[in-house]
Amino acid sequence: MGRYYRGDINGKFWFGIQTSDDAAYLGVDPEHQYEYYGCGCYVDLGEEVNDSSYCGSCYDSLSEHQQDSQEQPTWFLRELYFYFSKDDLPSLQKEQQRLEKAVGQFMEGYTITGDTEFGFGYDYTIPTEYNKTLITTQQREQIARLCLANLIAHCINEKGVCRFDADT
Numbered sequence: 001m002g003r004y005y006r007g008d009i010n011g012k013f014w015f016g017i018q019t020s021d022d023a024a025y026l027g028v029d030p031e032h033q034y035e036y037y038g039c040g041c042y043v044d045l046g047e048e049v050n051d052s053s054y055c056g057s058c059y060d061s062l063s064e065h066q067q068d069s070q071e072q073p074t075w076f077l078r079e080l081y082f083y084f085s086k087d088d089l090p091s092l093q094k095e096q097q098r099l100e101k102a103v104g105q106f107m108e109g110y111t112i113t114g115d116t117e118f119g120f121g122y123d124y125t126i127p128t129e130y131n132k133t134l135i136t137t138q139q140r141e142q143i144a145r146l147c148l149a150n151l152i153a154h155c156i157n158e159k160g161v162c163r164f165d166a167d168t
């Protein structure tokens with residue numbers, strides 16, 4: 001189990017520390033990808049959903065969809081979709097610098113792996129001398145975010161964009 005992100009970058013959100021929308025703190029709002037219960041179709045990206053939304057491709061009415069899916073509402077949030085471009089680098093770098101100041105001293109050993117074809121990832125573990133007691137929850141959140149920020153920045157620099165889906 002775990003929540004993953006995949007695409008131009010691949011990895012796992014830090015359990016209990018990092019939320020699925022963590023990249024939104026780096027200057028880009030995600031698009032929401034909804035999926036319908038029952039038929040499993042996806043709602044088009046950018047399309048709004050509300051209590052009376054149903055899949056018009058598979059059902060003739062809301063009540064028909066509800067009868068089949070036994071769920072109300074008939075949809076759930078499946079993924080977040082992030083799209084960073086070069087235009088987003090300034091706000092990303094500003095946040096990187098802020099985080100670097102706060103927790104940069106713990107980043108020893110952080111390395112980026114992968115390539116533009118299969119996606120980038122990172123290797124990192126909190127150094128053992130800090131891991132037990134010295135680091136606060138807030139610092140862990142900041143470290144997790146800095147790891148992700150550095151990864152996204154690397155991807156943009158190498159590829160020009162950084163697109164990924166995030167499990168919710």
Ligand SMILES: [Zn+2]
Nearest residue numbers: 039041055058
């Ligand atoms: Zn459908």
